[in-house]
Amino acid sequence: MTPVFEVRALRKSFGGLPVSDNISLSLAAGDRVALIGPNGAGKTTFVDIAAGNLKPDSGEVLLGGEQVTRLSPAERVRRGLVRSFQVTRLFHDMTPAEHVAMAILQREGRAGRMLGNYLDMPEVMREAMEAFAMLGIDDLAHRKVREIAYGQQRLLELAIALVLKPRVLLLDEPGAGVPQSDTARLKAALAALPADLAVLMIEHDMDLVFHFAKRVVVLAAGAIIFDGAPAAATTDARVREAYLGSYADAGRVA
Amino acid sequence: MSPALDEMPLAKGSRSLRSDLIGIAALLALAALGFLLFPDNLALLTRIIAIALLVLSVDLVTGICGVATLGQAALFGAGAYAAGIGAAHYGITDPLLMVLAGIAGGAIAGLICGIVILRAHGLPQLVLSIALIHLFHELANKTTSWTGGSDGLSGISPGPLLDMFTFDLWGRTAYVFAVVLLIAVFILLRILVRSPFGMLCRGIREDPVRVRAMGASPHATLVKMYVISGAVAGVGGALSAITTQVVGLDSLSFTLSAEALVMLVLGGAGSLYGALAGTVIFMLFEDFVSAANPFHWLTMVGALLVAVVLFAPKGLYGTAEDLLLRWKGKAP
Amino acid sequence: MNTIFSIGVDALAYGMVLFVISIGLSVTMGLMRVVNLAHGAFAMIGGYIASYAAQSLGLGYAAAVLLAVAGTIIIAIPIERVLYRRIYGQPELTQVLMTIGVTFMIIGIANYVFGPTLKTIPLPDELRGSVNLGFRSIATHRVFAIVCGLIVAAALWYAIEKTAFGIKLRAAVDNAAMAAALGVRTEVVYAVSFAVAVGLAALGGVVGAELLPVEPYYALRYMVTFLVVVSVGGAGSIPGALVACLLLGAIDTAGRYLMPEFGEFFFYLAVIAIVWVFPRGLAGGRGA
Numbered sequence: 001m002t003p004v005f006e007v008r009a010l011r012k013s014f015g016g017l018p019v020s021d022n023i024s025l026s027l028a029a030g031d032r033v034a035l036i037g038p039n040g041a042g043k044t045t046f047v048d049i050a051a052g053n054l055k056p057d058s059g060e061v062l063l064g065g066e067q068v069t070r071l072s073p074a075e076r077v078r079r080g081l082v083r084s085f086q087v088t089r090l091f092h093d094m095t096p097a098e099h100v101a102m103a104i105l106q107r108e109g110r111a112g113r114m115l116g117n118y119l120d121m122p123e124v125m126r127e128a129m130e131a132f133a134m135l136g137i138d139d140l141a142h143r144k145v146r147e148i149a150y151g152q153q154r155l156l157e158l159a160i161a162l163v164l165k166p167r168v169l170l171l172d173e174p175g176a177g178v179p180q181s182d183t184a185r186l187k188a189a190l191a192a193l194p195a196d197l198a199v200l201m202i203e204h205d206m207d208l209v210f211h212f213a214k215r216v217v218v219l220a221a222g223a224i225i226f227d228g229a230p231a232a233a234t235t236d237a238r239v240r241e242a243y244l245g246s247y248a249d250a251g252r253v254a
Numbered sequence: 255m256s257p258a259l260d261e262m263p264l265a266k267g268s269r270s271l272r273s274d275l276i277g278i279a280a281l282l283a284l285a286a287l288g289f290l291l292f293p294d295n296l297a298l299l300t301r302i303i304a305i306a307l308l309v310l311s312v313d314l315v316t317g318i319c320g321v322a323t324l325g326q327a328a329l330f331g332a333g334a335y336a337a338g339i340g341a342a343h344y345g346i347t348d349p350l351l352m353v354l355a356g357i358a359g360g361a362i363a364g365l366i367c368g369i370v371i372l373r374a375h376g377l378p379q380l381v382l383s384i385a386l387i388h389l390f391h392e393l394a395n396k397t398t399s400w401t402g403g404s405d406g407l408s409g410i411s412p413g414p415l416l417d418m419f420t421f422d423l424w425g426r427t428a429y430v431f432a433v434v435l436l437i438a439v440f441i442l443l444r445i446l447v448r449s450p451f452g453m454l455c456r457g458i459r460e461d462p463v464r465v466r467a468m469g470a471s472p473h474a475t476l477v478k479m480y481v482i483s484g485a486v487a488g489v490g491g492a493l494s495a496i497t498t499q500v501v502g503l504d505s506l507s508f509t510l511s512a513e514a515l516v517m518l519v520l521g522g523a524g525s526l527y528g529a530l531a532g533t534v535i536f537m538l539f540e541d542f543v544s545a546a547n548p549f550h551w552l553t554m555v556g557a558l559l560v561a562v563v564l565f566a567p568k569g570l571y572g573t574a575e576d577l578l579l580r581w582k583g584k585a586p
Numbered sequence: 587m588n589t590i591f592s593i594g595v596d597a598l599a600y601g602m603v604l605f606v607i608s609i610g611l612s613v614t615m616g617l618m619r620v621v622n623l624a625h626g627a628f629a630m631i632g633g634y635i636a637s638y639a640a641q642s643l644g645l646g647y648a649a650a651v652l653l654a655v656a657g658t659i660i661i662a663i664p665i666e667r668v669l670y671r672r673i674y675g676q677p678e679l680t681q682v683l684m685t686i687g688v689t690f691m692i693i694g695i696a697n698y699v700f701g702p703t704l705k706t707i708p709l710p711d712e713l714r715g716s717v718n719l720g721f722r723s724i725a726t727h728r729v730f731a732i733v734c735g736l737i738v739a740a741a742l743w744y745a746i747e748k749t750a751f752g753i754k755l756r757a758a759v760d761n762a763a764m765a766a767a768l769g770v771r772t773e774v775v776y777a778v779s780f781a782v783a784v785g786l787a788a789l790g791g792v793v794g795a796e797l798l799p800v801e802p803y804y805a806l807r808y809m810v811t812f813l814v815v816v817s818v819g820g821a822g823s824i825p826g827a828l829v830a831c832l833l834l835g836a837i838d839t840a841g842r843y844l845m846p847e848f849g850e851f852f853f854y855l856a857v858i859a860i861v862w863v864f865p866r867g868l869a870g871g872r873g874a
Contacts, residue, residue, distance in 0.1 A: 053463070077469030089464040091457050098453060105450050106469045112478070114451045164469065322679045324686075370858060374865035376678060377621055378817040384810045385857045392851040508806060512686055519683055553694025559687030563680055564672060 002065035004029045004198045005081070005168040010049055010059035012042075012222075019045045020056065021222035027168065027198040034213035034230070035202045038243055041219040043202045044086055047170045051083040052076045063168065080167035084157045084174060086202070092146040096137060096156045099145070100128040103160045131159045134192065136185045151178040158189060169193070171201040175208050187211055218242065274444050277527060278437060285433040289426075296425035298541055300497045303432040306533040307439060307490025308510075309517045310526060311360075314483040316515070317523030318447065319476055320459030323371060324511050325383035326487060328390040331506030332363035333488025338407045338501040339400055347413040349421075349431065349496050356492020357485045363390070364484015368477045384508065391506045406502035410495055421497070428497040439489055443526055446482070455479055516559050522569025531571045591722055593836075593843050599728035600797050601835025602735025607790030608815040609742060609827050610783025616822020617759050617779055620670060621678055623685040625787055626805040626812050627692040632658045632788025633800035634696055637705035647710040651792050658788035659781050666780045674776075689805050697802040705800040707792060727796055734793050738786060743824055755779060759822055811838075814857050820867040829868060833860070 003026035012020035019042045027033060035043050048054035050061055052073035061069045063081050071079075090099060101118035104127055105111040118124050132138035135155045140148050145156070154177050161169060178186055190212050193199060203209050209216065209230065216233040218226035220242035226233055233239055288299045308330045315321045336359025340346035346355060371382050394401045401407050414420040419427045446452055457465050458472040465472050495501050504510060513536070521532020536558075543551060566573045611625040636654035639645045645653065669688060673681045713730050716723040746752040757765040758775045766772050791800070798808060811834060819830030837856045841849035 051467070053466075072471070073463075073466040074469050074471045077467065083467060085464075085467070089461050089467070091460045091464070093460075094453070094457070102450065102453055102457060102470075103468045110450065111454050111468075111470050112451050112475060114446050114449045116450070117448050118450055118453070160468065316679070322682055324682070370862070373862055374817075377615070377813065377821075378861050378865050378867070380621070380678075380682065381810060381813045381817050382858060382861055384813065385854045385861070388810060389851060389854040389858065392848075392854065396848060396851060512690075515683065515686075550694060550698070552690045553698070556687040556690025556692075556694060559683055559690065560669065563684040563687065564669075567680065 001028065003027055003062075004064055005050075005200075006060075006062040006065075007046075007050060008060045008062070010046070010061070011057045012045060012049060012054065013057060018222045020049060020059075023059070023219075023222075023224055025217060025224065025227070027200060029167075029196045029198055031198045031200075032212055032214045033198075033200045033217060034209040034215070035200055035217050035219060036204070036209060036233075037219035041242075042222040043219050044172055046219065047083055047172050047200075047202060050170055051081065077164060077166075080165075081170070082161045082164045082166035082168070083170040084161045084172055086172040086176065088150070088153045088157050088177075090145045090153055090156065093144055095142050095144055096132065096148070096159070097125070097128055097141045099156060099160055100131055100163050101125070103163050104128065107164050127163065131163050135159055135189050136182070149179075151182050154178050155182065155186065155189075158186070162189075162193075166197065169197055169199045171199065171203075173202050173204065175203060175205045183208070270448065277444075278441060281437060281440065281530070282433075285437075289429060293424070296429040297497070298537075300425060300428050300432045301494070302534060302537045303436050304490045304494040304497070305514070305517070305537060306436060306530055307493065308487050309514050309521075309529040309533045310439070310443060311483040311487035311490070312514050312518050313523055313526055313529040314443070314479055314486065315476075317518060317525070317529070318452065318459065319455045319479050321371065321476065322380055323383040324380060324508065324515065325367060325371070325385075325387035325390075326483075326514055327506055327508070327510040328367055328387045329360045329363045329484040329487035330491040330494075330510070330514075331390060331394065331501075332484070333357065333360035333491030334495045334501045334505045335359065335394060335401055335407065335491070336488065337492035338410050338495040341412060341495070342407055342409040343400070347411060349412045349415045352412060352496055353435065353489060353492045356488040356490075356495070358488070360484040360486070360488015360491060361481050362484070364481045364487070365477070367484070368480025372473055372476050372480070383511075387506065387508050387511055391503060391508075394503055394506050401501070404503055406500050407495075408500050410499045410501070412496045412499070425497065432493055432497065435489060435493060439486055440526065440530075443486070447526065451475070451478075513555065516555060516562075519562055519569055520558065522572030522575070525571060525575070528569050528571035532569060535570065588722070589843065593839050595724050595728060596797075596843075597836040597839040598832070599731045599835075600794075600839055601832040602732045603790055603794030603797055604811065604815060604835055605735045605790075605828055605831040606738050606793060607787050608812045608819075608831060609738065609824065610786040611812055612816045612819060612821050612823065612827045613742075614780055614783045615816050616820075617755065618670075618674055618776055619821075620674060621681045621685065622670075623682060623809055623813070624688040624692065624805070625783075626808050627689045628658055628662060628784045629787040629791030629794075629798075629808075630696065630800060630802075630804040631661060631692065632791035633707065633795050633798075633804070634700055634705060635788070636792040636795070637707045637800060638700070640708050641705075647707075647713070650707065651789065654792045655785045655788045659785050662784040663777075663781065666777065670780070689809070693802050693805050700802075702802055705795075707795045707800070709796075731793050731797070734789070738789075739824060739828060746824070751775075751778070810854070810857065814861065818860055818864055818867055826868055 006026040008024050010020050010023040023046060037043055045054065049056045052071060060067060063076065063079055068076050068079065068081065098118065101124050102111060104124050105118065129138055129141065132141050135158060137152050137155050140152060145153060154174060158174055175183065175186060187208065201212065213230050216226065216228065216230045217224055218233060218239050225238045225242055226236050292299060308326065311329060312326045315323060333356035337352040337356040340355040341352055346352060367386050370386060371379055374382060395403055412421055415427055415431055421427045454465065454470060454475055458475060462472040491505060494505065517532040517536045518529050520536055521530065522528030540551065543554065562569065568576060607629045611622060614620060614622055632654040635657040636650040639650035639653045640647065665688065669684060673684050709727055713727045716725050717729050746755060754765065754770045754775055757770055758772050762772050798804065814834060815827055815830045819826030838853050841852040845852055
């Protein structure tokens with residue numbers, strides 16, 4: 001069966017430094033994969049390449065078996081490959097409702113409409129409010145983004161990604177900056193994602209990882225060093241060495 | 255859905271509709287006032303309206319889309335020459351057809367300039383806009399048989415408007431025509447700005463990466479806006495050709511582009527009202543000072559620009575808006 | 587063959603004059619990241635001062651040049667302190683507007699003080715006439731312009747690559763905050779660089795007065811040209827600026843010789859074509 005998302009032999013170097021080193025990975029519909037690894041491993045670069053924000057030096061990206069390596073980020077979104085950002089990218093003077101309405105209209109090909117206003121489109125507003133309700137930010141729908149807390153902005157990022165109805169979702173640290181009080185909301189939203197959606201999530205929060213992931217991929221120094229069950233990741237020798245370095249044996253020295 | 259949610263969107267929508275209606279009523283009132291107070295100076299007021307259309311077109315690409323351009327006069331001049339050539343060489347003297355010619359000329363110029371200018375970002379983009387206005391200027395300068403070259407295009411005699419109202423010496427028909435055109439364009443632009451398209455443009459201005467991540471292509475959207483902006487500038491150009499009955503190279507000059515930007519910044523970019531305010535203030539000031547030689551005027555425009563940048567970066571309208579919000583107790 | 591030689595020499599001379607004027611703009615853009623549309627105005631001021639010195643004060647050419655450079659720097663220093671410092675780090679549109687404002691003011695004042703006519707800077711006897719190369723002769727002042735350009739390029743390269751100030755300059759360009767943290771007084775670096783840039787502009791304005799005549803609209807007329815040099819050559823790059831200047835010099839001169847009727851049109855078309863092919867400058871690679 002063709003994987004819904006696949007990368008083959010991705011390579012990317014900055015100067016002489018390989019940030020993506022022969023990465024091959026595939027996702028099937030319904031997968032829940034966490035991409036973890038020490039800082040600087042190249043996780044965000046991987047998502048940038050997969051989503052089209054960065055061109056790889058070599059390698060391929062496929063969506064539903066079709067080549068998307070040469071397509072722009074916008075075109076990939078239109079084919080169902082959506083990403084969120086590690087640091088929120090939102091329009092500070094617009095409201096969450098405007099953001100999500102824009103995404104919904106874009107999904108339906110109506111974002112370029114020159115008449116009317118999203119406020120006068122009840123179906124759009126209804127869908128937007130449902131997305132907000134699920135994430136618990138519905139009371140902020142009409143406040144300017146600059147006036148809402150960072151944690152809630154992260155939830156808005158997720159809302160935007162969800163209303164685009166993707167086939168493949170790449171989340172870059174959705175939990176980063178979300179306060180403890182909202183983490184339950186985030187977990188519930190992640191649990192409620194459509195069953196046939198393939199999700200790859202970069203995360204540092206291990207609680208979130210183990211709650212969410214059925215499969216863990218570990219990236220270190222640009223290369224995949226582990227791809228398997230979450231439980232096995234914690235005991236794998238290579239993973240421990242990647243995180244702890246040669247100090248994994250430090251116990252003996254000290 | 256909670257009742258609060260039901261109310262808010264409607265309230266917001268109807269509130270801004272109401273404020274638009276008030277705004278347009280205010281414009282009409284001001285226009286009427288102008289007619290009554292300056293019956294001997296209607297030509298100036300008509301010219302102000304023609305330039306206001308140019309400045310509105312700059313507001314569309316610079317204020318709303320964030321594309322800095324010093325070449326917008328190319329679109330205005332294209333419209334003016336299109337209307338003028340149509341009248342002088344092809345006998346198209348019906349004013350409404352001349353306006354249509356202006357719209358076509360401006361829109362086509364907008365398409366060309368948009369595609370070229372959007373090829374780059376930052377300084378190269380600015381350079382492209384400056385090169386374009388000079389290119390258009392030279393083109394008009396050298397194709398003398400069409401444009402009259404540096405002598406200008408004359409022999410434009412517009413026929414009566416709607417076959418009823420001739421363009422009289424006092425410029426009354428011209429003024430009323432101009433006001434109607436301005437109000438019509440302004441209403442359309444307010445609708446455009448509030449539409450999903452307008453929202454998309456504002457998003458592109460702030461963060462094109464986010465817009466792409468939503469699946470929209472900034473480039474295609476901006477080109478469309480450029481065409482619309484060209485059409486608006488073209489209306490202004492055609493109006494200028496119709497009411498002054500001459501088209502000169504100054505309608506395709508870098509200086510006009512720069513002055514249009516000054517007027518926009520003076521009034522405040524992004525709200526459309528600021529564009530109008532800036533134009534009126536600037537041009538009334540220019541008329542008042544026009545006795546002085548052109549170089550003194552240039553010095554004053556320069557000083558004005560520096561002053562606005564230093565002291566009122568949001569322009570007069572924008573600063574007034576801020577003050578009003580602060581007075582009402584809401585932070586800007 | 588003769589025409590090609592003439593075009594070549596004129597293009598080289600014109601390109602070198604452009605280089606001397608524009609390299610300062612390139613450095614300040616790369617360093618302070620200020621889009622300075624008023625740079626040409628400073629070249630113009632240099633030309634005006636030299637003309638005044640030579641014509642009205644009766645000074646010799648060398649003295650006129652020195653006075654022009656010094657005078658322009660003296661005029662530019664307060665402008666930098668009062669106006670330019672306020673726009674470092676501001677959005678591009680703000681910088682464009684401010685520097686256009688400065689340009690307009692300088693044009694207006696120049697006209698008020700010197701009048702609207704063309705000003706010439708009388709060449710000293712050594713620079714009149716031509717240099718005989720055997721097969722052809724070249725106007726001496728063109729040779730002078732070319733030599734000036736080469737000296738400026740070499741001197742700048744040396745200053746930037748080999749001196750202590752150059753190191754501080756490069757550090758400040760790369761990472762101003764870090765350089766400041768390391769004790770580099772970035773304000774001083776900026777002020778000195780601005781002064782040097784303006785001084786070079788003035789020098790170029792004087793040396794190039796035969797090719798770029800001095801009149802009040804000079805600052806606007808050549809604004810595009812200087813900006814194209816920087817955007818195509820890449821801000822802060824000496825070799826880039828050299829290549830861009832020679833390219834533009836060649837295009838402009840060729841246009842004027844071969845199609846005098848449409849020379850300017852062709853020039854702007856070429857500018858658009860160059861920026862279209864290199865939207866991020868020669869070093870930035872092709873395409874968007």
